[in-house]
Amino acid sequence: MISDLTLRTLQASLWGLDARRSAAEDNVANVATPGFTASTVDFESSLRDAIGRGDPLDVDVDVKASTAPSQLNGNNVDIGDELTGLTETSLRQQLVIRAMNGKYDTLRTAIGS
Numbered sequence: 001m002i003s004d005l006t007l008r009t010l011q012a013s014l015w016g017l018d019a020r021r022s023a024a025e026d027n028v029a030n031v032a033t034p035g036f037t038a039s040t041v042d043f044e045s046s047l048r049d050a051i052g053r054g055d056p057l058d059v060d061v062d063v064k065a066s067t068a069p070s071q072l073n074g075n076n077v078d079i080g081d082e083l084t085g086l087t088e089t090s091l092r093q094q095l096v097i098r099a100m101n102g103k104y105d106t107l108r109t110a111i112g113s
Contacts, residue, residue: 009047009056010100014093016043019061021089027066027077028086035074038066038082 020041030036046060070076 005051005054005056006103007100009051010096010103012043012047012050012056012059013096016041016047016059016061017089017093017096019043019063021086021093023063024082024086024089027082028079031075031077031079031082033075036077037070037075038068038077040064040066 020043023039023041027036027038030038041061041063043059043061046062047056050056050058066076068076068078068081
C-alpha cells in the first residue's frame with residue numbers, strides 16, 4: 001500500500017466526515033423524539049494538530065451533545081440545520097474522494113512512466 005502524509009490526511013478526513021454524517025443522520029431520524037439531544041462532531045482541530053505532529057491518522061473525532069436550545073418537547077434537533085449539514089458533509093466527502101483519486105492517478109502515471 002502506497003501511503004504518504006497527503007493520503008493519510010485525506011483518509012482521516014473521511015473518517016471524521018463519516019462520523020459527522022452518521023451523527024447528522026441520527027439527529028434527523030430522531031427529529032420528533034421527545035427529549036432527544038442532537039450530537040455534533042468536530043475533528044478538524046484534532047486533524048490540524050495531528051498533521052502538525054506528522055501523524056494525521058492520530059485524530060480524535062469528538063462527538064458532543066449539541067448545546068442548541070430545546071423545543072417544548074425537550075428535543076433540540078433543527079431539521080434545517082441538519083439537512084444543510086448533511087449536504088455540506090456530502091460535498092466535502094466528494095471533494096476528499098476526488099483528491100484521493102487525483103493522488104492515485106498521479107501515482108499510477110508515475111509508476112507507468
